[in-house]
Amino acid sequence: MDWITTVDHKKIAILYLWAGGFFFGIGGLEAILIRIQLIKPMNTFLDAQTFNELITMHGTTMIFLGVMPVIFALMNAVIPLQIGARDVAFPFLNALGFWTFLFGGLLLNLSWVMGGAPDAGWTSYTPLSSTTYSATHGVDFYTIGLQIAGLGTLIGGINFLATIITMRAPGMSYMRMPMFAWTTFITSAIILFAFPAITVGLVLLTFDRILEANFFNPLTGGNPVLWQHIFWIFGHPEVYILILPAFGIISEVIPTFSRKRLFGYSSMVFATILIAFLGFMVWAHHMFTTGLGPVANALFSVSTMLIAVPTGIKIFNWLFTMWGGQVRFTTPNLFAVGFIPTFTMGGVTGVMLASAPADFQFHDTYFVVAHFHYVIVGGLVLGLFSGLHYWWPKMFGRMLSETLGKWTFWTFIIGFHLTFFVQHFLGLMGMQRRVFTYLPNQQFDTLNLVSTIGAGLMGVGMLIFLWNIFITSRKPADAADDPWEDGRTLEWTIPSPPPEYNFKQTPLVRGIDAFWKEKLAGHKSMTPSEPVGSIHMPSATILPFLMSVGIFIAGLGFMFSRDTFGSDVLSFLFNNYIVTALGLVITFGSMLMRSLFDDHGWHIEPEELEGR
Amino acid sequence: MMKTWQAGKRLLPMTAALGLLLAGCGREDLSVLRPQGPAAESSFDLMKLAITIMIVVLLIVYSIAAYVLIRFRRKPGQREIPEQVEGNFKLEVIWTVIPLILVVILAVPTVKAVFAAGNDHSNDKNAVKVKVTGHQYWWEFEYTDYGVKTAQDLVIPAGKDIAFELSTADVLHSFWVPSLAGKMDTNPDGTVNRFSFSAPNEGVYRGKCAELCGPSHGFMEFKVKSVSEAEFEQWLASMKAPAVLPEDPQLAETFKSACLSCHAIGDGTMGSGPSLAGIGSRESVAGILLNDDTGVDGAPILDNLKTWLHDPQSVKPGNYMPDPKKDLGLTDEEIDGIAEYLAGYTLD
Numbered sequence: 001m002d003w004i005t006t007v008d009h010k011k012i013a014i015l016y017l018w019a020g021g022f023f024f025g026i027g028g029l030e031a032i033l034i035r036i037q038l039i040k041p042m043n044t045f046l047d048a049q050t051f052n053e054l055i056t057m058h059g060t061t062m063i064f065l066g067v068m069p070v071i072f073a074l075m076n077a078v079i080p081l082q083i084g085a086r087d088v089a090f091p092f093l094n095a096l097g098f099w100t101f102l103f104g105g106l107l108l109n110l111s112w113v114m115g116g117a118p119d120a121g122w123t124s125y126t127p128l129s130s131t132t133y134s135a136t137h138g139v140d141f142y143t144i145g146l147q148i149a150g151l152g153t154l155i156g157g158i159n160f161l162a163t164i165i166t167m168r169a170p171g172m173s174y175m176r177m178p179m180f181a182w183t184t185f186i187t188s189a190i191i192l193f194a195f196p197a198i199t200v201g202l203v204l205l206t207f208d209r210i211l212e213a214n215f216f217n218p219l220t221g222g223n224p225v226l227w228q229h230i231f232w233i234f235g236h237p238e239v240y241i242l243i244l245p246a247f248g249i250i251s252e253v254i255p256t257f258s259r260k261r262l263f264g265y266s267s268m269v270f271a272t273i274l275i276a277f278l279g280f281m282v283w284a285h286h287m288f289t290t291g292l293g294p295v296a297n298a299l300f301s302v303s304t305m306l307i308a309v310p311t312g313i314k315i316f317n318w319l320f321t322m323w324g325g326q327v328r329f330t331t332p333n334l335f336a337v338g339f340i341p342t343f344t345m346g347g348v349t350g351v352m353l354a355s356a357p358a359d360f361q362f363h364d365t366y367f368v369v370a371h372f373h374y375v376i377v378g379g380l381v382l383g384l385f386s387g388l389h390y391w392w393p394k395m396f397g398r399m400l401s402e403t404l405g406k407w408t409f410w411t412f413i414i415g416f417h418l419t420f421f422v423q424h425f426l427g428l429m430g431m432q433r434r435v436f437t438y439l440p441n442q443q444f445d446t447l448n449l450v451s452t453i454g455a456g457l458m459g460v461g462m463l464i465f466l467w468n469i470f471i472t473s474r475k476p477a478d479a480a481d482d483p484w485e486d487g488r489t490l491e492w493t494i495p496s497p498p499p500e501y502n503f504k505q506t507p508l509v510r511g512i513d514a515f516w517k518e519k520l521a522g523h524k525s526m527t528p529s530e531p532v533g534s535i536h537m538p539s540a541t542i543l544p545f546l547m548s549v550g551i552f553i554a555g556l557g558f559m560f561s562r563d564t565f566g567s568d569v570l571s572f573l574f575n576n577y578i579v580t581a582l583g584l585v586i587t588f589g590s591m592l593m594r595s596l597f598d599d600h601g602w603h604i605e606p607e608e609l610e611g612r
Numbered sequence: 613m614m615k616t617w618q619a620g621k622r623l624l625p626m627t628a629a630l631g632l633l634l635a636g637c638g639r640e641d642l643s644v645l646r647p648q649g650p651a652a653e654s655s656f657d658l659m660k661l662a663i664t665i666m667i668v669v670l671l672i673v674y675s676i677a678a679y680v681l682i683r684f685r686r687k688p689g690q691r692e693i694p695e696q697v698e699g700n701f702k703l704e705v706i707w708t709v710i711p712l713i714l715v716v717i718l719a720v721p722t723v724k725a726v727f728a729a730g731n732d733h734s735n736d737k738n739a740v741k742v743k744v745t746g747h748q749y750w751w752e753f754e755y756t757d758y759g760v761k762t763a764q765d766l767v768i769p770a771g772k773d774i775a776f777e778l779s780t781a782d783v784l785h786s787f788w789v790p791s792l793a794g795k796m797d798t799n800p801d802g803t804v805n806r807f808s809f810s811a812p813n814e815g816v817y818r819g820k821c822a823e824l825c826g827p828s829h830g831f832m833e834f835k836v837k838s839v840s841e842a843e844f845e846q847w848l849a850s851m852k853a854p855a856v857l858p859e860d861p862q863l864a865e866t867f868k869s870a871c872l873s874c875h876a877i878g879d880g881t882m883g884s885g886p887s888l889a890g891i892g893s894r895e896s897v898a899g900i901l902l903n904d905d906t907g908v909d910g911a912p913i914l915d916n917l918k919t920w921l922h923d924p925q926s927v928k929p930g931n932y933m934p935d936p937k938k939d940l941g942l943t944d945e946e947i948d949g950i951a952e953y954l955a956g957y958t959l960d
Contacts, residue, residue: 048827264699291805294730326686348666360794429638435830
């Protein structure tokens with residue numbers, strides 16, 4: 001019950017972590033099944049329809065339900081601590097964001113047991129995703145599930161923007177913010193601008209499918225290419241929503257374990273902003289083969305290549321952060337150090353893809369599959385692993401095992417390169433993506449076998465990580481405040497795990513890497529900026545949970561509103577939108593409750609603080 | 613501009629070496645890395661340039677990383693605080709400007725090639741015009757100047773420019789012959805995509821559908837047969853010759869009623885299914901069962917036709933052909949008879 005009603009950002013972080021981890025596991029299993037099917041030519045392990053459902057769900061799950069929540073977990077766990085805040089700006093909204101994400105994700109995955117998962121690819125290109133060519137409810141689960149989950153992301157993004165703008169500790173100017181706070185800030189801004197696009201797209205597609213609208217139906221004047229534009233105007237920035245937080249994590253971990261401040265801090269900030277800006281102007285590079293014409297192709301080629309410049313700045317700044325430092329190979333730093341060459345690989349193939357005439361060959365082949373897995377797994381997932389190992393003691397008060405962590409790293413990264421490096425060549429040799437099998441004697445066989453073996457090894461790495469979590473959770477929670485000893489930012493100044501109010505007294509920030517600066521000055525702790533006083537805390541509430549349950553029910557009701565059921569009662573309930581209405585009543589009723597009954601929260605008094 | 617060119621020139625030897633190395637990868641009739649025509653070569657040249665630049669970048673990053681990780685490891689007992697460096701304006705400018713230069717080196721030929729690829733030959737009198745229509749899950753080729761329609765095997769005269777007009781009858785597909793040219797989508801919104809390629813060397817090239825189009829997307833393959841001018845003319849002539857029906861009148865009747873409601877076998881172009889004219893001369897059955905009497909790459913055409921006709925769904929899941937036995941009520945003998953007739957239906 002405590003977990004369902006909590007509004008504490010640290011607990012919500014843990015909820016995000018478990019839920020994200022759960023979906024990540026599902027997405028991973030889907031990946032393993034895909035790789036088993038492709039282990040040899042003309043394999044019959046899976047049929048074509050199931051395979052298409054698996055690739056669709058693997059992509060969708062990993063992007064929306066796997067890695068994003070883990071990013072949100074780390075943001076929730078760390079951002080208020082890093083900027084010296086007692087919570088996020090809107091704790092109630094924070095909980096609402098989590099529950100809508102969870103119920104959206106559950107709704108999407110219910111499709112596996114409710115008559116067919118979405119099968120039109122994670123991009124859901126129309127008209128393949130229209131009811132004419134995808135007759136099951138699969139794509140409805142996609143549109144409505146993602147809509148609900150996306151609501152959570154948008155809420156979360158806005159919350160972080162407000163938090164970072166208004167709740168920084170005294171002295172923490174923007175140019176003194178830790179890099180992870182910066183990338184969270186920029187990521188949230190991208191979410192704010194990109195998610196409305198997919199929201200609109202999903203609404204239009206839902207209307208096309210459920211209410212027989214014609215936005216994307218060419219026979220009645222709709223335009224299927226419009227969907228591609230809407231999808232990628234969101235979809236490309238989404239890539240940066242994913243990778244920028246990883247950049248932030250790497251920028252925290254490398255300085256800590258090099259005992260040096262981040263090289264070129266201001267150029268890092270500048271590069272982050274530039275990447276976000278350019279990220280919105282390159283969406284059509286996913287559409288070079290759509291026939292946009294040479295002018296558009298040339299413009300989008302060049303603007304895409306430009307992204308290499310700020311990204312290059314970051315890579316070299318990280319390398320020169322380590323230059324002249326004392327590099328320690330702890331598990332978090334292993335992942336961070338492994339991130340650099342791996343992500344660089346993904347970056348350079350990105351520039352190759354940007355060249356439109358060459359992309360006519362690369363597009364929709366395994367070369368692209370290799371590229372984006374180098375960016376998203378080799379970049380983001382390594383970054384998340386780094387961040388999880390790094391902040392685990394802060395989140396849970398327990399250090400993960402270093403030995404097991406190193407095993408995780410080596411099995412995962414070797415498996416990763418085995419899986420995806422060879423896929424570049426598969427693509428160049430003519431293997432298109434999203435094929436459920438392939439003819440023998442095309443010289444695809446060996447490379448696919450290697451790729452599948454690699455995927456198995458990555459799976460082993462994940463299992464070691466889970467084992468590590470399991471045995472760590474059985475140990476006493478005795479991590480030090482600053483367990484890595486060289487912590488540089490504010491989260492390391494308070495106990496692990498932090499008390500519910502985070503900071504007894506808000507600290508005074510005197511420069512970049514506030515805690516490190518105090519350490520160099522010979523201080524053991526931060527100078528407080530206020531006397532010990534009464535701390536205001538928000539009340540726990542079940543309303544966010546109820547609101548999300550309501551939306552979930554309404555979504556299901558809407559989706560099945562035109563079906564005929566075996567039972568008359570069910571048909572009556574669904575066909576007359578009674579289920580939909582019931583869901584909406586729960587949601588809006590909860591909102592009404594929230595509006596009518598003022599809850600002023602509660603206070604922790606100084607005596608209580610001292611008493612602990 | 614001069615400087616860009618010189619930097620490009622310095623990369624040339626490496627580009628050449630790479631070209632040799634990559635050219636060993638894959639089948640000649642399939643691999644992007646072994647281009648067999650000017651369009652694919654233009655893409656390949658850009659690829660070589662890009663890969664060269666990227667390998668240089670990777671080498672630099674990897675050497676710095678290796679050096680840093682070995683040289684600056686924390687040694688046991690090291691307690692002093694390293695010097696806290698803020699950054700270095702000069703260095704940071706250098707690694708802003710160098711990537712910019714590299715991007716320009718790649719961008720200039722890219723833009724050139726983009727506009728070159730945009731050159732279509734739809735008004736070229738010497739080009740052969742072919743209307744390509746994608747269907748779930750087969751390809752239709754219409755030679756508009758000659759009034760000939762065929763499916764699965766695109767026969768073209770070697771060396772001539774082929775001007776394509778791409779469209780689709782249902783969902784998005786993408787027309788791709790890796791060793792001859794990059795791919796182009798077939799859009800369902802009525803916009804027609806045009807592009808062109810040529811195959812200087814005679815031979816058979818493998819083509820694929822590159823855009824997810826349903827369960828049998830992976831099986832939506834086709835062949836491009838590049839033949840001599842004379843052979844091409846002959847092929848056109850025999851495609852226009854009157855249709856041949858099965859000799860056995862009863863079988864002919866069955867074939868007409870069961871198959872010809874969708875398929876065409878001569879100039880009769882009605883129907884939603886692929887044309888069967890001269891199917892015995894094709895490279896494959898249903899695009900995916902390769903005809904090969906030696907049995908190395910496939911099976912003899914008669915076997916393939918029987919496999920297909922006895923159970924089309926197991927060969928190409930989700931296709932729209934009615935099952936001859938279950939849906940059309942044909943007997944096994946009739947199916948085998950039709951298979952034999954089709955296998956023997958060759959062009960001169």
